[in-house]
Amino acid sequence: MERREGIDAPDQDAFAAFTGRASDGPVYMLNLLEFLPDGGAERYAEYGEAVAPLLERAGGKAVFAGRVAESLIGEGSWDLMLLVSYPSRQAFLDMVSSPEYQEIEHLRSQALGRSELRAMDALDPETRAAG
Secondary structure (H helix, E strand, O other): OOOOEOOOEOOHHHHHHHHHOOOOOOEEEEEEEEEOOOOHHHHHHHHHHHHHHHHHHOOOEEEEEEOOOOOOOOOOOOOEEEEEEEOOHHHHHHHHHOHHHHHHHHHHHHHEEEEEEEEEOOOOHHHHHHO
16 A cells, blocks of 8 residues: 555654654654545544554553544644653554554555644643743
């Protein structure tokens, strides 16, 4: 299966930077998802069930999942937003490069018309208090 930009083909410069910080953690992954019509949401649910044990083994957990309601600022829309935490970038890299993940990755790709995946660092308590 060919990788599609915006679905499963990462930006190579960003991926290199992410990999260069492999030991940093924790990391939060923001998933912005737009499903394909006619079965994309159901296919993504299959992916969710299949990835759950891999996520748990990696030490990750879904922190938040929600459907978009009103978009007060910004253009476009997403069907689902997920925030997933991992103990480190390496934990995420190990999960997505595992043979088990490679076997199920197509479920995600086949479900999505568009997606964004953003790695985020938590603000430290002093920075958060100052904001």
